[in-house]
Amino acid sequence: MIQALSIPNDMMIRKIESIVALSDEERQAIKHLPIKIVDMKAYQDIVNMGDHPTQCFMVLEGFACVYKETIDGNRQILAIHIPGDMPDLQSLHLPFLDINIATLSACKLGFVQHEDARRICEQYPRLATAFWRETLSQSAIYREWIVNNGRRKSYTRIAHLICELKVRLNAVGLVRNNRFIIPASQAELADATGMTPVHMNRVLQELRADGLIKVERSSVSIPDWEALKLSGEFDPLYLHFVNEVA
Amino acid sequence: MIQALSIPNDMMIRKIESIVALSDEERQAIKHLPIKIVDMKAYQDIVNMGDHPTQCFMVLEGFACVYKETIDGNRQILAIHIPGDMPDLQSLHLPFLDINIATLSACKLGFVQHEDARRICEQYPRLATAFWRETLSQSAIYREWIVNNGRRKSYTRIAHLICELKVRLNAVGLVRNNRFIIPASQAELADATGMTPVHMNRVLQELRADGLIKVERSSVSIPDWEALKLSGEFDPLYLHFVNEVA
DNA sequence: CGACCGATTGACGACCATCAAAGGTAGTGG
DNA sequence: CCACTACCTTTGATGGTCGTCAATCGGTCG
Numbered sequence: 001m002i003q004a005l006s007i008p009n010d011m012m013i014r015k016i017e018s019i020v021a022l023s024d025e026e027r028q029a030i031k032h033l034p035i036k037i038v039d040m041k042a043y044q045d046i047v048n049m050g051d052h053p054t055q056c057f058m059v060l061e062g063f064a065c066v067y068k069e070t071i072d073g074n075r076q077i078l079a080i081h082i083p084g085d086m087p088d089l090q091s092l093h094l095p096f097l098d099i100n101i102a103t104l105s106a107c108k109l110g111f112v113q114h115e116d117a118r119r120i121c122e123q124y125p126r127l128a129t130a131f132w133r134e135t136l137s138q139s140a141i142y143r144e145w146i147v148n149n150g151r152r153k154s155y156t157r158i159a160h161l162i163c164e165l166k167v168r169l170n171a172v173g174l175v176r177n178n179r180f181i182i183p184a185s186q187a188e189l190a191d192a193t194g195m196t197p198v199h200m201n202r203v204l205q206e207l208r209a210d211g212l213i214k215v216e217r218s219s220v221s222i223p224d225w226e227a228l229k230l231s232g233e234f235d236p237l238y239l240h241f242v243n244e245v246a
Numbered sequence: 247m248i249q250a251l252s253i254p255n256d257m258m259i260r261k262i263e264s265i266v267a268l269s270d271e272e273r274q275a276i277k278h279l280p281i282k283i284v285d286m287k288a289y290q291d292i293v294n295m296g297d298h299p300t301q302c303f304m305v306l307e308g309f310a311c312v313y314k315e316t317i318d319g320n321r322q323i324l325a326i327h328i329p330g331d332m333p334d335l336q337s338l339h340l341p342f343l344d345i346n347i348a349t350l351s352a353c354k355l356g357f358v359q360h361e362d363a364r365r366i367c368e369q370y371p372r373l374a375t376a377f378w379r380e381t382l383s384q385s386a387i388y389r390e391w392i393v394n395n396g397r398r399k400s401y402t403r404i405a406h407l408i409c410e411l412k413v414r415l416n417a418v419g420l421v422r423n424n425r426f427i428i429p430a431s432q433a434e435l436a437d438a439t440g441m442t443p444v445h446m447n448r449v450l451q452e453l454r455a456d457g458l459i460k461v462e463r464s465s466v467s468i469p470d471w472e473a474l475k476l477s478g479e480f481d482p483l484y485l486h487f488v489n490e491v492a
Numbered sequence: 493c494g495a496c497c498g499a500t501t502g503a504c505g506a507c508c509a510t511c512a513a514a515g516g517t518a519g520t521g522g
Numbered sequence: 523c524c525a526c527t528a529c530c531t532t533t534g535a536t537g538g539t540c541g542t543c544a545a546t547c548g549g550t551c552g
Contacts, residue, residue, distance in 0.1 A: 049483075050483075066389075068389070068390075068393045070393065070397050070398060070479060071479050074397045075397075076392060076393040076396045076397045078389050078392050078393070090382045090385065090386075093375060093378055093379040093382055094379065094382050094383065094386065094486050095486075096483075098386050098389065098390075098483055098484040098486070099389060121371075122371055125367075125368055125371065125374070128371070128374065128378075129339060132339055132374075132378045132381070133339040133340065135378070135381065135382060135385065136336045136339055136340050136381060137340065138385070139336065139381065139384070139385040139388060140336075140340065140344050142385060142388035142389060142392060143312075143314070143324050143344065143345060143388060144314075144344075145392050146322060146324050146388060146391050146392055146395060146440075147314045147316065147322045147324070149392060149395060149396045149440070150322045150395045150439075150440030151316050151320045151321075151322045151440060152316060153507080154507080154508075185529085185530060185531090186530075186531070186532095187530080187531095193396075194392075194395070194396030194397060195508075195509090196508075196509055196510075197530090197531085198508090198509075198510080198511095198532085198533090199507085199508055199509070201530095201531060201532060201533090202508095202532090202533090204531095205532085233316060233317050237295075237296075237342075237344055238344040240340050240341075240344070399539080400539080400540075431497090431498060431499090432498075432499070432500095433498080433499095441540075441541090442540075442541055442542075443498090443499090444500085444501090444540090444541075444542080444543095445539085445540055445541070447498095447499060447500060447501090448500090448501090448540095450499095451500085
């Protein structure tokens with residue numbers, strides 16, 4: 001029971017240790033951070049624009065996405081979040097949310113009260129730095145998405161998105177035998193890349209025909225990583241991973 | 247002389263006080279922060295992708311922009327920075343830069359050594375929070391740009407960009423008589439919105455013809471703010487201003 | 493006055509959106 | 523077990539937004 005309850009804390013420790021080295025004391029502080037586990041089905045809103053959250057969460061299992069909608073009902077997905085991500089960490093310091101966050105698949109989420117997070121940030125400034133850095137590296141991903149959606153053709157754009165997901169999933173151990181899951185429909189990928197589902201479908205067919213990706217249901221494999229990187233003009237530097245270079 | 251040297255520090259104090267309330271001690275800490283003033287001409291790179299900066303800067307006067315380039319040489323402007331902004335604050339915690347930053351006009355910049363910034367952040371956690379918040383609100387702008395460039399037609403997109411600049415410039419007192427300066431060519435505005443200069447030119451003509459903006463050289467005025475907001479689907483919430491509502 | 497840079501215009505074409513319909517697949521219930 | 527449903531994927535046809543190429547215009551500066 002106690003063992004089970006510490007899993008999300010261990011996950012958070014791993015996450016933060018991928019950013020900064022931790023002392024035993026800091027590790028213990030996270031170990032004892034109250035985290036409330038919530039299970040959600042696919043396609044549920046977790047938080048909404050305008051909310052004043054009193055807690056933030058880490059994705060423990062499953063995929064979530066950040067999105068906004070325009071007046072005429074078009075949706076733009078701004079970020080795809082995978083296990084280990086903390087999509088609304090910003091709410092620690094921005095009083096209300098300017099985004100919606102929803103699950104893409106069934107998810108297990110770990111909620112942390114803002115007051116608890118603020119407390120350990122004050123007590124252990126290096127943890128604050130680590131969280132800050134986490135938001136900064138998300139920021140770098142936003143920047144790359146602006147470039148990707150703004151200046152790349154759809155073929156390249158999709159290849160780039162798949163490259164990013166592969167590298168990020170790999171970093172949290174979710175790529176096995178060069179194969180990973182993207183639980184997103186073509187319509188959702190289109191919303192992430194600012195395209196229409198129809199065009200997304202056609203370009204995905206091209207990518208498959210060119211042997212750059214192989215898709216079975218929501219599982220994707222990449223036969224030739226270097227070729228896909230090239231097609232996607234993908235350079236993982238913006239992800240700011242310390243260890244791995246893809 | 248001493249008076250003159252404190253101007254950038256006063257500017258930083260004003261900036262931070264627009265985010266959090268400061269104690270006298272905190273104010274003094276910023277007052278004594280060493281800031282090195284550098285003047286730059288237009289179209290100069292300030293920092294470049296791959297750099298490992300040991301300092302970060304505040305724009306004191308003039309306009310700067312963050313940009314990236316694709317392999318085929320297309321440029322995407324990711325952010326337009328105005329006086330009071332700290333475009334590479336992220337470099338405090340991300341070891342290398344994933345972006346280029348250049349001046350759009352002649353600029354006066356105030357450089358702060360990382361070690362000095364880190365010192366006051368450690369000593370005064372509320373200052374760290376303020377800087378963190380500053381990066382978070384920039385992040386919110388990135389998000390809105392993804393929506394803007396991804397899901398809005400060019401006409402709406404440009405209107406939105408102009409709205410954003412007007413509100414941000416207004417917040418730092420750079421709008422007078424409903425008129426402000428955007429020292430950016432049409433080509434640069436095109437780079438910011440993911441369009442071509444030719445199309446930018448045509449859409450700007452439309453906006454002028456519709457009476458939404460009046461342009462003289464690089465000076466813009468907005469005859470009917472509500473109409474422009476409507477055309478740009480502009481809602482300033484994402485800017486996270488505490489006081490003003492546009 | 494000439495050179496240069498940005499704004500403007502025109503012609504043309506490509507990429508991608510839109511609309512509509514059909515085919516596949518998974519899940520549900522009788 | 524099969525019919526039914528719902529959702530996603532796929533396909534076709536068509537059109538619009540915007541990109542591309544190229545030339546001209548206009549203002550500024552040395």
